[in-house]
Amino acid sequence: MALMITDECINCDVCEPECPNDAIYMGVEIYEIDPHKCTECVGHFDEPQCVQVCPVACIPTHPQHVETRETLWQKFERLTAAKQAAQGGGAAGSVPPAAASAS
Numbered sequence: 001m002a003l004m005i006t007d008e009c010i011n012c013d014v015c016e017p018e019c020p021n022d023a024i025y026m027g028v029e030i031y032e033i034d035p036h037k038c039t040e041c042v043g044h045f046d047e048p049q050c051v052q053v054c055p056v057a058c059i060p061t062h063p064q065h066v067e068t069r070e071t072l073w074q075k076f077e078r079l080t081a082a083k084q085a086a087q088g089g090g091a092a093g094s095v096p097p098a099a100a101s102a103s
Helices: 049-053 071-087 097-102
Strands: 024-025 031-033
Touching: none
Parallel strands: none
Antiparallel strands: 024 031
């Protein structure tokens, strides 16, 4: 499942820097979450960090992007491999230290 930000968002700026996948960005009026990048922090943390820091509880599961934990893990691996390739280093199959300690 990917997450979404509802119109209750107060643009407090605390969620965006917490996202390890850079999935949160400023939209036209409020922050938004790119469902193609959101792994609900699977591979990084035990719980979604944006949900943990949101002061108005406006980040529910996106009903149109329901994904299993396995699918979220696969997305995490794909995003990690792409990020490593863009940085020009690291083995595509290696697990970052944060992911290793989270499992």
